Amino acid sequence: MLANDVLTSADLAELRRSALGTADPLGVAADLAEAVDEGRLANPEDAGDALSLAAEIAEVRSRLGAALQYADRAVAAFPEEDTPGSGFARALRARILFRLGRDDEALEVVTALRPMLTEQADAAAYVSAALAAGRRDATAEEWLSEAVDGMLEARGEAPEEVGPPEAPGVLFFLLQQRHRVRRDLNLPHDRQDDLADRLETQLNRGAQQPPADEADLLFFPQAEFDQVRPDADWDAHRARLEKALVRLADGGATGLSVLRGTAAGLTANGDPSDAAVRARYARQLTDLPDTHIAWPPERNATCWCGSGLKYKKCCLPRSRS
Template sequence: MPLTSDDLDMIAGGDPRTAVPELVAAVEANGLADPADAGYALMLAAELTEKQGDLPPALALVERAIESYRLVEAAADGFARARRGELLSRLGREDEAMAAFTALRPRLAREPAAATYLAEALEECGQGAIAEQWLTAALNVVLDRPETVERAVLANGLLQNRRRIRRELELPVDEYDEFADRIRTRDTVAKRTGQGVMYWPHDEFDRVLLRWPAFADVYGHTWDDHRADLEKALTVWTESGQSGFRMHAGEADGLAEYVNRHGGDPMNADVRAGYARQLEDHGPGAAWPPGRNDACWCGSASKYKKCCLPRSR
């Protein structure tokens, strides 16, 4: 049976020694339900290979992914090209790495996601100062355009990434930083009127599925599925111009108690939404996204950049 993107995620969550060849074989044997997923499968294989410390093979997989994205004209090639730059840098090929990053620079003023993937890649390579300079230049270009929804989305991504990097570089607050902070404050306040996101921590996820097995079709069959789906959805919403999300941890006993008091079927989305609103009323929740080096929102105690952040890709 052809593999879907969900199948690829499940394979990638297994033993890397068997997952990598299985992912590559799916691409080479045309075993994907959607041929456009070839780049994604190769990027998953590259990530697993890199985690095992095998940088040259990881780079080769990323380069194959870039070619796959080119064949289907997929915008996701930007993330793959940024990862290529990171790997080149880690291999000591600094000139090639900077050339790869420079080729992506024009996308900062065109693609909402570019501000994130390019800035993060430069930071990982110790080039935070260059990232700040490029984001500032792109922001000036975007703000010179007529006001449109597209311009607002681009500008917000550039502002927020620039603000984050300037904090890490300990640069003094400037006018753009103040503007970025005002936007985040506004969106955080707005979030209290319906922008909260409920999730199940690992232990609670297991309890939820034990009590309501049919929830596997709603939240995923594994905890890794659940948090990966949330991270991807939050990233898409952010790139569409939304921001200021706050994460609220649900509890199986809490949902059961809510149903006992208010009635209804937990499988009903409106019932779960009512429980989620109750969680919002009882606490501010955790801001999403956390800082790259902060503890991940999912409660794993790992750094966000090493835990759920890669799952948005």
């Protein structure tokens, strides 16, 4: 059922987005486990992630027995407990145990993950989700509050150092998850909730300033590109844009598009190799609706780059290269 005989990390990321929309999600889960058994992972260290995905699929489809078997295997596949992905696999196992009514076992598993709340950015979400499965949201609020208190005390006078927009720190995620849990519990807004709101505003403001190499999202059809950058590769140009769009979409951005530029328009603004010149030209194009090429197209639709090929055969695979 899987499209590729050998699964790369990019393939697993794509399956995480699309598996539940396939005709047979449980078949995908079984195929993932089979790929692990048969050594068909490009990176053998992805075994835990592949099995975690199989467990998630089975859990969503309410096949809890199969989900627990996959989760057990996922936990065992990680060589160390602090290996990235191991904490999520263990929390997933706890979540499934809660849903099976095995609360004591589940609580023991998730309690062991509590120290990770101040160590890993995603721990707040997966620990809370596990506790929520056991209807222990009040416990999640208690743990998150204690973790936040400890981190704020350690930071002293600099609680708002949340990190850059593309990689906010552990404190940010702790505060945001605590804020969500407290809202679900209908608890009154407190000072830490105010801080969560303030940090989110700060981070969103920074996120509006994308990295220089993604700031313009300028696209040039091949003939125009050859005039602008005769020494460069148009395929690399398309791949950079596709990857940038995927990163933005994964970060929650919607209504994405590239801006169709021309060689004459760009050179009229200055040196085509100057990032500031490209950004200025992009701002000019932003207000012109006929320059926007919507992204992403449907998999079987014509690719956005104008090659005439289907998207799935053209630029979609470039995001994984």
